[in-house]
Amino acid sequence: MLPELVFSILVFPGLVFISALALFSEWFIRKTVARMQNRMGPSYVGPFGILQPFADLIKLLFVKEEIAQKYSMPTMAKFFAAMGIGAAIASLTLLPISPVRFASNYDFLIFFYLCCLWIPISLIFIGLSAPNPFSETGVSRLLTLTLIIEPSYFIIFLIPIILVTYVYGNEIPTVYSIYSTSLYSWKLWLNPVTMPLMLIGLICVLINIQAKSMFQPFNIPEAEQEIIAGFETELSGPVLGLTRLLHDIDITVSIIYVVYVFLGGPYPFRHLSLPGILLLIAKYIVVLLIVSVIKSVFGRFRIDQAIRVVFKYCLVPSLIAVIVATIVALFI
């Protein structure tokens, strides 16, 4: 099992694949948003500029100077960036995309521990490692948003997890599990009772991902021009490169989880079949496109507006959906 585990962690869907996919996703978002705003977007490095994010990353990591102001702690920032990347990649072993899959009862709690605790904490500590009034403002905004985004993310994911656990309880290998939910969530879309709940969950999770990714209209923690670059103000060179990579990996992993837990991944086809691969890619691209469209058509919210939107359109509907899902589950 060791060679397969090393392959899963380091190559697919581990470090190499997820980094490449994260950089592709960044290119896709930048290009799509640019074309919608009548700009060219990345164009020079690689075909259609597809290698531009990779070139930016290499430049920041290995070419640009590491400028440290007298109060900053760049080593701590790099440590937390690496911890965030590690947590995001480790969480992928809970999904059926990994050749070595880990599962247990209640493993969704481990997913939240890795993705909803470690990644925001990493970003917050990276911001705090270079103290500055602008980065402190950015971090306080990030903390405020995190306090409402992460609980609603948790509740939204409970909808398919509860439904799969109760509706397919006799067939699944583990209960309240990311792995089992990924295998059976596509069937919930075919059931007229569970389909509306899944639809509510999907809409909520798309809004929540937008906020989690700090994309417009939720780009308040970095608020370019308003607070210079927010929590990234004092970051430069390799620290900025690692932070951006962590941010891209966070978005990628969040979208992969939506594709599996809400949209059913490649199922009913197999992973290694052509229809399965095409379906998986199509679902990923569609979610990425929705994120890009929302990013390009909205302006920036104020912090209170952002909290109100997440509260009104993510937390409350998902809470109602979870209660209804539990009632439905008890009677099915």
Next chain:
Amino acid sequence: MNAILEIMDTYMLLIVEVGVAALVSTIVIAIYALLRAKYGRRGGEASEMYIGGEHPSILSRPSAPTTGLYWGFVRAFAKKLYFYIRDIVHSGRLNEWAAYMSTWFGFLMITALLCLAVLIAR
């Protein structure tokens, strides 16, 4: 390559996942350290904090307190609830405070009993 599914205890899985996260983090740091030592350079420029060209003494001026975020939240979302609770709890009458507390604990107790009833019924 055949897929391998490992079903384990939740606590064991937590330990394994944290171990995997630590391993990947170490590898990222090692790759970075190796390549950075070969190609990177450290700048000695700009040791001052960036505060929009202002003198650092500006930071000693009074600024908005961090508790402002909490009160902002209360004002925006929980104003009515805040005043309602404040009027009951801080009215100075012991019986109002006791009524509030017993209502709240009563609510929790009823919820716990309902949960227990559902569990026993299943």
